[in-house]
Amino acid sequence: MQVRRSRAAFGLGIVGLLSFLLAFVIGACGGPAKLAPEPAPAVEVDPGPDLTGPLSWQKLEAIEAWLETPQSQRSPDFRTELELQLHEGRVTFAQRDAERANVPHDALRLRLEAARDGFRGLLARSTLMPGQNARAQIGLRAAESLLGTLAKPAEKKPALVVIDRSRWGAATAVPTRLTALRGGWSRITIHHSAEESSDGKGGSVEDSSHTLRLIQKFHMEDPGHRWGDIGYHFLIDSGGRIFEGRDLKWQGAHAGGKDGANNVQNIGICMLGDFSRRPPTPAALKSLELLVADLRSRFPIAANRLFAHTEFTGSECPGPYLIDWVKKHR
Numbered sequence: 001m002q003v004r005r006s007r008a009a010f011g012l013g014i015v016g017l018l019s020f021l022l023a024f025v026i027g028a029c030g031g032p033a034k035l036a037p038e039p040a041p042a043v044e045v046d047p048g049p050d051l052t053g054p055l056s057w058q059k060l061e062a063i064e065a066w067l068e069t070p071q072s073q074r075s076p077d078f079r080t081e082l083e084l085q086l087h088e089g090r091v092t093f094a095q096r097d098a099e100r101a102n103v104p105h106d107a108l109r110l111r112l113e114a115a116r117d118g119f120r121g122l123l124a125r126s127t128l129m130p131g132q133n134a135r136a137q138i139g140l141r142a143a144e145s146l147l148g149t150l151a152k153p154a155e156k157k158p159a160l161v162v163i164d165r166s167r168w169g170a171a172t173a174v175p176t177r178l179t180a181l182r183g184g185w186s187r188i189t190i191h192h193s194a195e196e197s198s199d200g201k202g203g204s205v206e207d208s209s210h211t212l213r214l215i216q217k218f219h220m221e222d223p224g225h226r227w228g229d230i231g232y233h234f235l236i237d238s239g240g241r242i243f244e245g246r247d248l249k250w251q252g253a254h255a256g257g258k259d260g261a262n263n264v265q266n267i268g269i270c271m272l273g274d275f276s277r278r279p280p281t282p283a284a285l286k287s288l289e290l291l292v293a294d295l296r297s298r299f300p301i302a303a304n305r306l307f308a309h310t311e312f313t314g315s316e317c318p319g320p321y322l323i324d325w326v327k328k329h330r
């Protein structure tokens, strides 16, 4: 900027001098002689934005405002330099703010996208000096890599509605017969209930609630089970309703293994119905997809850690249609 200011001052000097000489020549050749020349018309000098002091939002805003002015079009070299400084400043602030929890990622993303597009625009010009080209490349890489680390933009996801235990009339769990979750959730296993007590088209929430109470009763009271609660963490009926089963603070009871080894860190989801001869309804599959996606967003469950019950025990559960579904979704 210092250089530019002195150039501008120099320009003003030349213009002033030329005006003076021109007035003198005109005065000498044509019109009546004048002792003093007309004062030179004031030349408007655009001082550009104030670039003194350290990088600040005020400075970036001043640059941004100046780049909008017609004057900026008349100084392409200076304009390029200021565009670089603006985009570099945006990346610098975004890098700093990315480490602060209270700056929303949506705001950072807008800033970084503006910088990225700005650097791309600069790189598309043939007039960049080698040094400016290198700065734009570095800035572009920094903006792109930081953008890659930001949380994905909040998509309008269909709301996941889970019907809680009190709504379906669950019996109280017996903690002394339950095992607390250890080490966090790392896998999901899909089952079917293999019974057709509810309407295949969905039925009412009361029908499904009744089925859930029967399953829970069997799991808690059957002498072969005597579990502390229903074995699954979630159940989905044909209408696509998702019900809360065993609380996620407890390990499930659904995949067997020696001493229940297959249940460790394994979320159990049961689709109500018998799918050995027919597929689940589209509504039920849609809810299953949403639920699995929701669980994966909440817990570090790798894509290949989605299982069908049969993969643990060789049982027919959850039937060929759902086994196919599982394979397609991991």
Ligand SMILES: [Zn+2]
Pocket (backbone or CB within 6 Å): 190, 191, 192, 254, 309, 317, 318
């Ligand atoms: Zn099963």
